[in-house]
Amino acid sequence: MNHxxxxxxxxAGILQSxxxxxxxxxxxxxxxxxxxxxxxxxxxxxxxxxxxPGLAGQQILxxxxxxxxxxxxxxxxxxxxxxxxxxxxxxxxxxxELKEKLQIKVIWMQLGVRNDTAAAEAEAxxxxxxxxxCPKIEYGRLSGEIGWAGVNSGTLSxxxxxxxxxxVQNHVLRR
Numbered sequence: 404m405n406h407x408x409x410x411x412x413x414x415a416g417i418l419q420s421x422x423x424x425x426x427x428x429x430x431x432x433x434x435x436x437x438x439x440x441x442x443x444x445x446x447x448x449x450x451x452x453x454x455x456p457g458l459a460g461q462q463i464l465x466x467x468x469x470x471x472x473x474x475x476x477x478x479x480x481x482x483x484x485x486x487x488x489x490x491x492x493x494x495x496x497x498x499x500e501l502k503e504k505l506q507i508k509v510i511w512m513q514l515g516v517r518n519d520t521a522a523a524e525a526e527a528x529x530x531x532x533x534x535x536x537c538p539k540i541e542y543g544r545l546s547g548e549i550g551w552a553g554v555n556s557g558t559l560s561x562x563x564x565x566x567x568x569x570x571v572q573n574h575v576l577r578r
Contacts, residue, residue: 406522406534414541417509417531421480422450424538425472425505427494428485429453431463436513436537437485438463443539452479472497478506483538488518495521499528513537 404413424444430437441451441464452475453463459470469475472482472494482498484491491512498507510525512518512534522532543549 404522404526404532406517406519406532409533409536411545413531414533414536415545417481417511417533418538418542418545421509422448423452423479424449424481424483424511425452425454425469425475425479426483426485427454427472428490429455429458429463429468430485431458431461431468440483440485440513440537440539441466443542447542452476472501472505475505477504480507481509481511481538482507483511483513484516485513486516488512488516491516491518492521492524495525499524499530502528502530509533511536511538514540 426437426441426444428437429441432438441453444451445464445466451464451466453466453468454470454472454475455468456470458468459474461468472479482494484494486494495510495518498505498510501507507530509531510521510533512521512532514535514537517534522534525532540549
């Protein structure tokens with residue numbers, strides 16, 4: 404997989420097939436990106452398990468916070484890493500160890516997070532990998548929502564986007 408550029412069909416396929424995120428590095432601070440990504444994913448009917456040892460036992464947006472990935476209940480489709488690139492390697496290795504127990508399918512590293520060693524190890528373990536991307540931004544871009552929010556999507560149309568059952572436009576998969 405070329406981690407410098409992902410086909411829309413790859414990202415859309417992931418976002419359509421997954422339902423549960425474990426968000427490692429979650430924050431209860433509404434000004435933090437991990438907080439509004441959690442809120443957005445919840446609004447799109449994804450389940451989100453926040454992971455933050457400093458907030459363990461508390462709740463973020465009504466979701467129980469876990470101290471570690473090992474404590475999150477199965478199933479977990481995506482481990483979304485909101486930590487730096489160095490921390491991503493150990494988180495990925497932990498996810499690989501828990502792959503069968505938690506039914507993990509995807510390692511997703513947030514914007515600014517890229518660890519090629521972690522990606523190679525995850526792919527060798529049979530996991531899909533996305534690096535330096537945000538599921539909130541990708542969902543919005545692929546569904547057409549980001550264009551309605553005043554961001555140039557690169558597509559001119561007077562037609563309102565039609566969302567598929569899982570929220571991603573069907574035409575994205577036919578490109």
